[in-house]
Amino acid sequence: MTEQTIRATITIVEAAHRLGIGRNQAYEAAKRGEIPSIKIGKRLLVPKAAFDKLLNGEAA
Template identity: 45%
Template sequence: MELLTYTVEEVAAMLGTARSATYEAVREGRIPAVRMGRRWLIPRERFHAWLNGAAVDKAA
């Protein structure tokens, strides 16, 4: 079964950013995420939609 979410650590690795910078982006709402207790989880579909939108914005 494929997971529906990524962890902040997984997203940081995919983006090639520091974990602390990724947490900051999540807390500021720049990366779509949901809080589950003490953990932040990034929904896969929302993350990929955000990533595709960010790539389009940079190309413009």
């Protein structure tokens, strides 16, 4: 992989897919702070490092 193809974030939809939940449920969980997210412009993104910690049961 080149540096250009390495992403530090995933979309809410990608996070939902990895969690096995629906898109709307993922957006609601991000709004409640259950899924770590950052807003850049109009986009809501999930930092990979924080998401991986969440999946591993570590404190984000």
